[in-house]
Amino acid sequence: MDYRRLHLVTEIVRQGSFGRAAQALGVSQPALSKAVARLEDQLGVALFSRGGGATLPTAFALHIVQYARERLGDADRITAEVRQMAIGETGRVRIADEPVARTGFMPQLVRAIVERFPALKVEIVDRAASDMGDRLAAREIDLGVASRRLDATQPGLKAFPLLESPLVAVARPGHPLLSAQDSSPAPAVVLPSRSPELGRLVGRPANDGAGDIIGPDFDLVKTIVAQTDVISHGPAFLFAAELADGRLARVPARLEGGPYALSLFVTEGALHSAVIREIAVIAQACGAQITRSGGA
Incomplete structure (x- = not known):
């Protein structure tokens, strides 16, 4: 029956x-x-x-x-x-991010999602931008937060622009590089690999890795920069709080390759979900708030 x-x-x-x-x-x-x-x-x-x-x-x-x-x-x-x-009352959403997004953007996004959907389980997945599109297509993740270059290499994805941020170099207050009279070489903290821009800035060949410290954690990078003579670079929104309260200082140099553009990526099929569509709106609002606050 x-x-x-x-x-x-x-x-x-x-x-x-x-x-x-x-x-x-x-x-x-x-x-x-x-x-x-x-x-x-x-x-x-x-x-x-x-x-x-x-x-x-x-x-x-x-x-x-x-x-x-x-x-x-x-x-x-x-x-x-x-x-x-x-409608987002229960269930799970899986969001992949790259290191820059995890440090400078994801805390605000997750907080906003939890406030809107208090019973929704939010799972953060660490994925490189290079394979994020494949993971989205395979439905292993629901959303990806990464630099906008992913849009050009992965067909079938919808990109929601979040923010653009200029690249800046940072050092501790009083660093020799902040003085125009002192051009002493300094090591660089680079994520995730060595940077030709920083190599030129500190007077070293682009392929000279001597003195570089490579680390995957931007919070650790910022701590090292604040306490030593190494320098780092990245999107301005990553260092906004430290620059504002004086823990770090901006090195007066123009870096090539900017600005850094952050986007939210999702498959067209996933956009049939009302929750996914609303999270996209929330993410764009978070990006706009960071921009308004001067972090981008």
Whole structure:
């Protein structure tokens, strides 16, 4: 016996008449009567007794209703859970990010998502921009936050621009490079690889890796820069707080290759989800807020 027939019998018992049940189900009474008659023929028993203006369920119908309530209850629960997931009340969203985004953008984005969808599980996945498009296409992640160059290499992706930020070089206050009279070479902290721009800035050949410190954690990079004579560079929004409170100083140099452009990437199929669409709006609002605050 399929779901539809269980539902018909249950509704007739609940309403107490074929007429009211037909109205509740959105079908005509003759169509409902024919459906029940076919079911009775199939089972070889009467499900309802009719007389005196009343429709009374037989023991067979009551047995079906008891069975149906258990099954329909499970179906209703599953339906409610799926609907909740669709509107973001529950469920999971997987967001991949690259190191720059994780340090300078993701904390604000995750905070905004949690405020909007308090029961939504947010999973942050560390992925390089080079394979983020493949992971999106394979549905291993739902969203990717990375530099905008991903858009040109991965067909089928939708890019939502978040912010643009100029590249800056930073050093500790009082660093020799901040003085125009002192051009002493200094090591560079670079993420994730050596930088020709910084090599030129400190007077070393672009392929000279001597003295470089390479690290994947921008918070660690900023701590090293603030406490030593090494320098670093990156999008301005990464260093906005430290530059504002004087923990770091901007090195007066013009770096090539900017500005850094950050985008949110998602597949066109994932945009059928109302949650994903709203997260895209939230992400763009976060980018605009960082820009307004002077971090980009």
